[in-house]
Amino acid sequence: SADRIAVVPGDGIGQEVVPVAVDVLDAVGNFEFVHANAGDAVAAETGDPLPDATYETVADADATIFGAAGDTAADVVLPLREAVGSFANVRPARAYPGVDALQPETDLVFVRENTEGVYAGIEDEITEGVSTLTRVVTDDASRDIAEFGFDYAVENGYDDVTVAHKANVMRETDGRFLDRCREVAREHPDIDESEVDEALMDALAMHLVQRPTDYGVVVCPNLAGDVLSDLAAGLVGGLGLLPSANVGRENGLFEPVHGSAPDIAGDGVANPSATVLSAAMLLEHLGYDEEAGRVRDAVESVLEAGPRTPDLGGDATTDDVGNAILDEL
Numbered sequence: 001s002a003d004r005i006a007v008v009p010g011d012g013i014g015q016e017v018v019p020v021a022v023d024v025l026d027a028v029g030n031f032e033f034v035h036a037n038a039g040d041a042v043a044a045e046t047g048d049p050l051p052d053a054t055y056e057t058v059a060d061a062d063a064t065i066f067g068a069a070g071d072t073a074a075d076v077v078l079p080l081r082e083a084v085g086s087f088a089n090v091r092p093a094r095a096y097p098g099v100d101a102l103q104p105e106t107d108l109v110f111v112r113e114n115t116e117g118v119y120a121g122i123e124d125e126i127t128e129g130v131s132t133l134t135r136v137v138t139d140d141a142s143r144d145i146a147e148f149g150f151d152y153a154v155e156n157g158y159d160d161v162t163v164a165h166k167a168n169v170m171r172e173t174d175g176r177f178l179d180r181c182r183e184v185a186r187e188h189p190d191i192d193e194s195e196v197d198e199a200l201m202d203a204l205a206m207h208l209v210q211r212p213t214d215y216g217v218v219v220c221p222n223l224a225g226d227v228l229s230d231l232a233a234g235l236v237g238g239l240g241l242l243p244s245a246n247v248g249r250e251n252g253l254f255e256p257v258h259g260s261a262p263d264i265a266g267d268g269v270a271n272p273s274a275t276v277l278s279a280a281m282l283l284e285h286l287g288y289d290e291e292a293g294r295v296r297d298a299v300e301s302v303l304e305a306g307p308r309t310p311d312l313g314g315d316a317t318t319d320d321v322g323n324a325i326l327d328e329l
């Protein structure tokens, strides 16, 4: 039977770009779409930014395409990532021909641990004027993210895998993370050991700016992945181009990196590329690799030849770009 895809546009430009991604998915496959919503507008109406019905729809679907929420983003996105059992956050940062980029040869994929580290949510004020945070690193989550990262590199043709860490200072937690990554690296004969690089995350930040082409897949603890992937986003230019995947064992949540963009919401000029590229990641996750490749090629052709939305210096609308992508397909 057809894969079931939950569609959650959210707020602002989410309402404008998600329908484009749905049209694209519909053009390349036979899917059952289940519509639900979440975010500021839903909260204003119902008092709850993430109604149970939306959570259930996402949890029960094979995959979800999500736009963005506004002020309620944390109350929506974090539970939705949990609803799909996401342990890996995948954020490609690629430069495209025809788009201005600080580093036009960049082709990086951040594979970020998505459940623990300093985002485990264990923070306290232990006494007046003193707060602490507990950083959680487990063997299981470290192995899971390393396995995912190495498999991703092999399946997507990346030779280089870098493990970001700070085990020289955080000996116990990042030491554990690094040890598990080393084990998993040894179990991946497809990746030559000389291509597995361990990088202190601060120095890595500098090297990514100077020589991004030295890197391919970067496996990161949670906070490092959050920061380094934003840094890489800056190298390729434009939030309107950056997709992401929150991958679980069976399920997944696919969303652009950008937010609801209230400054342009309602104008019909948002760049739909990030969301369409997120839909390509969704297709890949469901095993439709050929279709995913066609969608990426179509987006790439339109980025190169136009039409382009104002964020990329053009004057096209969201629908102009969406139609051009559909024409390419």
Ligand code: NAI
Pocket (backbone or CB within 6 Å): 013, 017, 067, 068, 069, 070, 071, 072, 073, 077, 239, 240, 255, 257, 258, 259, 260, 261, 262, 263, 264, 269, 270, 271, 272, 274, 309, 311
């Ligand atoms: P933003 O990503 O919404 O916008 C930043 C800038 O980039 C704006 O100038 C916007 O117009 C532009 N931009 C973003 N996406 C674009 C696109 N597809 N096409 C053309 N231009 C685009 O981030 P901002 O302004 O910090 O946050 C706005 C709201 O979004 C906030 O309420 C925030 O909480 C929420 N947000 C939600 C996220 C989520 O749901 N995952 C992630 C980030 C922010």
Ligand code: MG
Pocket (backbone or CB within 6 Å): 226, 227, 230
């Ligand atoms: Mg972030």
